[in-house]
Amino acid sequence: MRLNIRTLFLVLSTFIIICTVSLWSNCSNQTFDTFSKNIKSNYESLVQNIKPIDCLINGNSVHVDCLIKNSTVYIPFSFLKNYFEVYGKIIETDDNKKKFHWSHSYSKIYHQNGKYDSRGVFTNFQNYKVEERDRVKCVSASEGVPVSTQWNPHGYYYPTQIAQFGLSHYSKNLTLPSPKRKILENGQLNPLWNVPETSKIQIAFNAQVNSNVIDFFSTDKPISLKIDSKEEFFLSFDVALSLSTRSSIVVTIKDMKEQNEVWNLHYICSRTFIFAKGHNIYHGMHCSREFGWKKLTRNVLIDLQKGLHMLKKTTTKIFRSKYKLCDFKLYGVGFLDNLTLSSSDHISQFYAAAHWFNKHQDKESGGWINPVTRKISPVIKSLKPGWLSAMGQGQAISLLSRAFHHSGGNEVYLNTARTALKPFKIPSKNGGVLSKFMNLHPWYDEYPTVPPIFILNGFMYSLIGLYDLFSLAPNGSEVSQEAYALWRQGMTSLKNLLPLFDMGSRSAYDLRHVTLDIAPNIARWDYHATHINQLLLLATLDNATVIQTTAKRWIGYMNGARASHN
């Protein structure tokens, strides 16, 4: 706004004219007074002397442009936000006023509602969306579990991530509405199949699955089934393909916002996790033999998202309202059964993870190996592919314990979980996950480095896993007792060492400063909140005051409280 003396006169005269010609009776004194007061108040705030003042920060090296009003100095938030790492944003309130929201941390605390129940949700994992994360390459069409790119861009199975995937779906299954489900085909030949002339589809008894299934054969054009779903995006089916032909399942999706662009999701017999070209996204099912049966449960929007990510089309969330699931197509030669459309399928995703853990455990060590190099810090030897993680073991045990419970006592899960206890008794330097702080306090290592770095959140996740197995295994059973001993041993260490993670205004992520003689590794606020959430959970299982008081103090830190000085 540009103003000079003439516009000021203009404003004044205009006002006087308005006043003079006004039809309202009370214009004269009252309105004039209000106007006069406004000018006066603005003028007073001007002469109240808000002036610039130079701020010298810690000596002369840093200057900041501040303001001074009377004798109060005002510091710009733009400086403070980096200096102190605080957060702030201007919010417009309902009455069009602006307010500035200052926050010390950005994370959320989940308070426990009663004693933790191992049959229930896993911590706050009902909020996790593991497979949507950028560091998930795709959900494997072969295994139905996520493939990680966190430490290797080619993709690998990361046990911790798979456990989190499974536990999040277990938790969502308990907290979200039941899925809508529609059986499209279960071996009675849906009349809506569109079969080209040269192709063939029929019902046939399959000895392998001991059931009637769809037997299909197509040449150039596929056999297809129109679905047209804007609400449900989960497809599950059993399929057995011929390896000698280029057989595949293709699902088409239309982007209704982008000029009806059509995407083809191909599920093919390949060892590749995922690749994409043009409008085609390929997921490899890793068929092991001719007409070997595979069970697939696909969130086709996730499959689309991962393909788009590979094509660099997007790295962010998929908006489901944009899309329509159009067709389900059969190419080549194969069998199909149990084709179902649903709005979600958390429990299948949970069991996919549980099956992965049953299938991929190294029975000798009891571990699920991490097939990547893990570099922790420049001053510590990297972990070579093959290392185990107490956090991965622990979360897998939480998952398998729940699978044992949910399946009504399927002992396969229980036995796998028990075998997974082995590494908790083997020192990290010998391939296990056990270390000792100052040769005294046993600790379960998220990363079994030598020397150990004592990561807190990973340790507490492993404790929760041990507790889950203790409490869900048959009462008094050997496995329950074994898990209990490891859980108590760990809890004793936690109570002894927890104070070492208290930094007076933050929490430490680990104790690498103690073992590597370097600066403390402060937990960012979301890990700090994770620490607190884990402590609040454990406090319902162990009434030691140090757990309660530490959690309370750490919640204070999130609001700017600090331990006092002497």
Added chain:
Amino acid sequence: MRLNIRTLFLVLSTFIIICTVSLWSNCSNQTFDTFSKNIKSNYESLVQNIKPIDCLINGNSVHVDCLIKNSTVYIPFSFLKNYFEVYGKIIETDDNKKKFHWSHSYSKIYHQNGKYDSRGVFTNFQNYKVEERDRVKCVSASEGVPVSTQWNPHGYYYPTQIAQFGLSHYSKNLTLPSPKRKILENGQLNPLWNVPETSKIQIAFNAQVNSNVIDFFSTDKPISLKIDSKEEFFLSFDVALSLSTRSSIVVTIKDMKEQNEVWNLHYICSRTFIFAKGHNIYHGMHCSREFGWKKLTRNVLIDLQKGLHMLKKTTTKIFRSKYKLCDFKLYGVGFLDNLTLSSSDHISQFYAAAHWFNKHQDKESGGWINPVTRKISPVIKSLKPGWLSAMGQGQAISLLSRAFHHSGGNEVYLNTARTALKPFKIPSKNGGVLSKFMNLHPWYDEYPTVPPIFILNGFMYSLIGLYDLFSLAPNGSEVSQEAYALWRQGMTSLKNLLPLFDMGSRSAYDLRHVTLDIAPNIARWDYHATHINQLLLLATLDNATVIQTTAKRWIGYMNGARASHN
């Protein structure tokens, strides 16, 4: 300034009139333009819109009145200073500009100039003024060392404080100019003595000290010597008084600012430390027998300050320019020798402390007991009178080692220092000062509590004491080897445990949070600076990187640096 629309009009019209009737040729356009620009610029800064905005701190509980200019929010320092504990003041610069000095901490770092030398100043103690502190009741006329009121208002000898008193004077003796010294009397009868008729003064040979001394006898009125010193305020003398008469030495001081108010400092045969009444301040010499000789070295300004403090006249510093030392008076019956006036007497004060340690060591335990109850925390058992302190032992050893060196090898000091090593080998729970962190790392306790709390600065002072004895005791001697073993053992623990004191943005004063399961006890900035100064000193004696890098990082914390988060 109160303004309304009429005054605004008035200002404008006045200006137009001034312009019109102006005799200056160029008034019209140019001046009008300037005026218009000024108004415009003021108005623009007004419409630039520095407006108030409400800041909500961590949710809705705290509101702060902030300012917003364009889209930058400004936070008042009055809020920040408490929230973050930072310091700030407005400084007027030479060109009458105001600047705001923001500082994160208030303490000073002393960088080492070359390798630490045990014969030199003790850390930065040349800056200490131990006897001026409020918690010093007085300098005992009996012992020449400070009497503490820190944990008992009646006053007691606190070994740590006595060591600091001695070490500060040793260090001042090395760094400050040599004193001006004037012998007033040394057994040859100064002709300026003013002797009332009924009194008598003469030279007499005294067999006890094997020397000619003053032999005095006065009745009602004292024998006096005019001194009239405005520069020198140290008096030292040897005196032997009759206990059967009310004999005493009195020094008069005039307050030249307060209508020549006169203060009488009485040095009397009493077990009382100090008392005061009217204009009389009494220091008790604790004469043990009739005509027993005492050597006194008195800073009469300190004696006056402590008396005024007792009379509640002042609790602060004495301004020496206000005072004149007037007379030295003899009351009753006694002997006097070696009366000297000087500007300072650091080395006597140093030796007074060293003598105190020789005299008061408990030969069995090797310790100097602390005769007070020490309450550390509500959650730990108080120390009952009689406890020893590794810091007190260590600083006494630093003092005695220097006395051994400075005296040219007087073995009394060396033997006392060696005996003082005993408690470093006895567990705190058995009356010594030795504890172990996690049953592994030996530690020397400033306060031998059970459980230990591992105070860092006290531990490092004890290490410096051990090093001083090792390096000043005869090369290769048993005592040197014994001190060396304890010093190396302690240094190993320091290097292992130092990281535990790193709080990421401050240092911890101790590890009570680990042993008592409570909040960390953050070191206030002057203790934080002490930690750094001690580390910088120790880094010249041990090249372990953890000492160097920790010191450097902790210096950064004083300027707002923080350990990074993940």
